[in-house]
Amino acid sequence: MLLARPDIPLDQDSTSRFLPWLIAFMVFLASLALASLLVVESLVTRWDRGLRAELTVQIPPPDSSGGDEELAGLRQERLDQVLAVLAKTSGVQDAEVLSQEAVAQLVEPWLGSNRDEMAIFLPSLLAVRIDPLTQIDVPALQLALDQAVAGTQVDDHQRWLGALVRLARSVELGALLVLLLVAMAGTATVVFVTRASLAIHRPVIELLHLMGAEDRYIAKQFQGHALRFSLRGGLVGFAAAAGILGLFAYLGDQMESGLLPRVELSILDWAIVAVVLLVTCVIAMLTARFTVTRTLGKLQ
Amino acid sequence: MVRFEQVSLRYDDGPSVLRDLTFSLDPGSFHYVTGPSGAGKTSLLRLMILAQKPSSGRVVLFGRDGATLNRDERAETRRRIGMVFQEFRLLDHLSVMENVMLPMKLIGHTGPQVEHHVRELLSWVGLGEALDSLPHTLSGGQQQRVAIARAIIGRPSLLLADEPTGNVDDQIAERLLYLFEELNRLGTTVLIATHNEHLIEQFRHPIIRLDEAQAEMLSSDEEED
Numbered sequence: 001m002l003l004a005r006p007d008i009p010l011d012q013d014s015t016s017r018f019l020p021w022l023i024a025f026m027v028f029l030a031s032l033a034l035a036s037l038l039v040v041e042s043l044v045t046r047w048d049r050g051l052r053a054e055l056t057v058q059i060p061p062p063d064s065s066g067g068d069e070e071l072a073g074l075r076q077e078r079l080d081q082v083l084a085v086l087a088k089t090s091g092v093q094d095a096e097v098l099s100q101e102a103v104a105q106l107v108e109p110w111l112g113s114n115r116d117e118m119a120i121f122l123p124s125l126l127a128v129r130i131d132p133l134t135q136i137d138v139p140a141l142q143l144a145l146d147q148a149v150a151g152t153q154v155d156d157h158q159r160w161l162g163a164l165v166r167l168a169r170s171v172e173l174g175a176l177l178v179l180l181l182v183a184m185a186g187t188a189t190v191v192f193v194t195r196a197s198l199a200i201h202r203p204v205i206e207l208l209h210l211m212g213a214e215d216r217y218i219a220k221q222f223q224g225h226a227l228r229f230s231l232r233g234g235l236v237g238f239a240a241a242a243g244i245l246g247l248f249a250y251l252g253d254q255m256e257s258g259l260l261p262r263v264e265l266s267i268l269d270w271a272i273v274a275v276v277l278l279v280t281c282v283i284a285m286l287t288a289r290f291t292v293t294r295t296l297g298k299l300q
Numbered sequence: 301m302v303r304f305e306q307v308s309l310r311y312d313d314g315p316s317v318l319r320d321l322t323f324s325l326d327p328g329s330f331h332y333v334t335g336p337s338g339a340g341k342t343s344l345l346r347l348m349i350l351a352q353k354p355s356s357g358r359v360v361l362f363g364r365d366g367a368t369l370n371r372d373e374r375a376e377t378r379r380r381i382g383m384v385f386q387e388f389r390l391l392d393h394l395s396v397m398e399n400v401m402l403p404m405k406l407i408g409h410t411g412p413q414v415e416h417h418v419r420e421l422l423s424w425v426g427l428g429e430a431l432d433s434l435p436h437t438l439s440g441g442q443q444q445r446v447a448i449a450r451a452i453i454g455r456p457s458l459l460l461a462d463e464p465t466g467n468v469d470d471q472i473a474e475r476l477l478y479l480f481e482e483l484n485r486l487g488t489t490v491l492i493a494t495h496n497e498h499l500i501e502q503f504r505h506p507i508i509r510l511d512e513a514q515a516e517m518l519s520s521d522e523e524e525d
Contacts, residue, residue: 005393005394005398007391007394007402007405009391009393012393203389204391207389207391208402208406209375209378210349210351210378210383211378211379211383211402211403211406212375212376212377212378212379212380212381212403212406212407213375213406214371214372214375215371215375217406296371297371
């Protein structure tokens, strides 16, 4: 119990009252920025992994004015020719033919629901599963399929995936920038507050020096103080950020929309976000220590 | 223990506070510093605790020139010195007990045994009932005794006291002087800046008399004459 109080009454400073709140706000922002970075990264990885393992092959409908049976026969003939090319292609695991019903459903938002009329215009679609470890020569495959059935298209999704990844990377860069700015603002704040405290407590510090205190003894007091306020503020900020992320995840689940990405953090992600708190404490401690030793070192 | 070699001191462009002081204090000696107000008694003590650099000359403490010490060495030297400040300089947010414990804390000595020692010392100076009090709730005399207890708790090699009996009654003053003499017998070199002629008469020791920025060494007998 005795000596629990620090020699320098840093807790009585007016700066000590607002600083934990400032740290809380910074940890809140940094946690959200880092969480968004992790969510985006996980989304990009998911998309990339999913789409790299699949190609879409689109076979144009046969040009026929005959009846349904003849049309179906021609479609099947083209399908078989394409399947034969795919079967010979290294890395292709299997190909699933999408039913005309399924294709019609895919285009329904744009072309309406009159499926009988659309049937003759709809292409045949193949979902081709490929071995992710094998690099498929898409242009060569495109050429071979085009030779088998003129007008057949291979889509490896890279065009729109590339744009999506670029967008995601921009979001990640923005989040990193926020993290950097928050770290810089936090460091500057701790430097400013530490210098102010050094000025306020100069008589006490001078007395401690005259009694034989070394600079590191005094720096340790500031360091301990920085740890206390950053931990206090950091916990509040982290709890607030966790609450917000939880709320987003809940709202995302409620919407059940395939268009919106799910805000989903794994245990590892949560651990990484929690590192913000740890890093904040370490930065605050080191900054306070460095500021004190540097400032005192300049004194006589 | 302490050696002044042609030490002079002036603040900025002001007049000389101390001029060409040359004297030494042997280990285990006991001296008073006297002189009129403004004679430089406090400045002399500040030079000895390395709170002030001399304008010229050398202050040698424990065999080392104070000007050549780095910050850590200076701190180490100061830990061997107990200082009673004229204005006490107690830490108002700490209790009496915590204030007196401070020098021990600085050298990493804490724990029940040290606490017991501090309690004993505070009882001896008549503050056994005020262990948990905050300094600003005490009288001037009580604060002075806390300051003295803080200065001597670590059994310093050198004790510097600036008017240590200025705020206490004669009985307490005598008791404190007995305490300083006891410390001196145990090996502490003592230097007391004081105006108290009565105590100087009663507890006879050599004197450094400061006047017009210069020092004169007098034996206790010379002072009597």
